Amino acid sequence: MDHNLRFSVSSFTEQGSYKLMELPPELCKVMEESLSEGGDSNSSSFYIKGQPGEDAVLCTQDKTYTIRSVSLSNSILVVTSPPDSDISFDGGDNGLPNIVIRDQLSQILELTQTVPKLHKLNTLLKGKEYGEDEEDNEDGMNVELAIDHSQNMEHFTYTDARAMIQASETELKSGLRQRRILQINETLRPISSIYLTKIIQYILNTLAALMLNHESVPVEKLCTTLADEHDVPRIVSVQVMGWFGDINEIDGKWKMDVNSVVKEAGLGILKDAKDRSYDKDHLISTWKDLVGDKFNSSVSLDLLAGNYLIAPAAPYSDHQVVKYFPISSLPIDPAQRFSDLFLTRSKWKNEDIVPFLSDIAVNSKERDKLLLKYARATTDAEESDNS
Structure with a gap:
């Protein structure tokens, strides 16, 4: 025209x-x-x-x-x-x-x-951990006082995170959940790993003591028991349940995600080991004891992928040790990430390195591009390694 x-x-x-x-x-x-x-x-x-x-x-x-x-x-x-x-x-x-x-x-x-730029949360929330020593009550009033006075820290709210974190709404909510960050009176507080492990143990013990079906747990009954017997405030216990299962708002029941609970219990044990290596057999045994007879069949190192390294206890030894090595401690920049990984190990099996790339690639196709760019595949008589 x-x-x-x-x-x-x-x-x-x-x-x-x-x-x-x-x-x-x-x-x-x-x-x-x-x-x-x-x-x-x-x-x-x-x-x-x-x-x-x-x-x-x-x-x-x-x-x-x-x-x-x-x-x-x-x-x-x-x-x-x-x-x-x-x-x-x-x-x-x-x-x-x-x-x-x-x-x-x-x-x-x-x-x-x-990938969303969620790593910034680590810096913004540093020093704001929520632990067992907080003075809380059921309506959260003392939680607010602890933040304002005893902790003497600046508030960092969900609204602040939406404005400052380069992530979509869905990705931000998922990131807060995965990083175990509580929202208390609009303030964001990462929960202490030690305290979270204790809460997991309290929940599992309560389910066993009250003979509750983990697929249909009355939320109010569990919250009340945790508050009365272990001083876990409801504002915390409800969010923890949301992290490790689904809460049905209609019937007030919680369906526990067994694998996510078992995984968190294992992470808690590894984190507690800090810089020392954990004997593999001892780790599995301790882990099974923590989750109890009903759930110990779900214990598997595969659940902890991207959070540990495993190696022989000594040269030419069949005995293995496990060390806490979380993906969250690695640089977000791909070049620096690969540099740190190869400084830690000169050679990696493909299945071992892949879990440590999950947060810097949006999908497997992008991950494979990174591997081609920053790693070289070699083959020997027994296996193929990225080196």
Whole structure:
């Protein structure tokens, strides 16, 4: 279709005012669905996040994307109908529609899905651990007093985290859950590992003592028992149950996730060992004792993948020791991550190194790209290693 075309009288002042963003197919689909009749407008909300000194990211409700400028071989013209104020436009007598050039673009913004930048939580919440020595009660009032006075620390709230952490809403909530961070009176507090292990043990002992079905535990009964017998405030116990299972708000029952509870119990034992290695057989035995007869069949080192290293107790020995080596202690930058991993071990089996890459790659395809970039596959008579 033909048009009358000319530059806008404001083109010089408007230059650089426009940006074109290329949406990946999944975002195009979200936009199209939200624009259709009856679409969910909330699902199409996009947010640009980034503090000074950080590269900006775009966040949807459940994903995070890096934003990268890509140069174009040909310029793109941004054109619109003439603004009402542009009375100087002379369309001529040909009766064709009038359009004006508002800007010329030589770059577009490209989006690539990336892992959420949750590692910043470790720094922001350092020194704010919530432990057994807190003076709490059922309504949380003493918790607030402890934060304001005895701890003498600045509040860091969920609202602060939403503003400062480069992650989508879904990813942020999942990150807080995975990092075992409590929300007490809107303030975020990572729970002490020692205290969490004790609460896990209290829960398992209570289920056994009261003969409760772990797939249908009355929330109020468990909370009351934990508060009365172990001084665990309800505001804490309910969140812990949410981390390790599903709470049905309708019938007030909790369905425990056995594997996640058993895993946390094993992590607690490993963390308590600190810098010393744990005899593998002794670790398994201690772990089984902690979770009890009903759940000890679920004990497996596979549950702790990405949190430990295993090695012979001595050269040429068949006896093995396990050492706490959490993925959370490694750098988030891929180059530094691989450097630290290969300083720890000169050679890795593929299945051993993969768990330590889960938080720097959005999927297995991206993970394999990192392996190709930073590692070299070698083969000997027995096995293939990344080295």
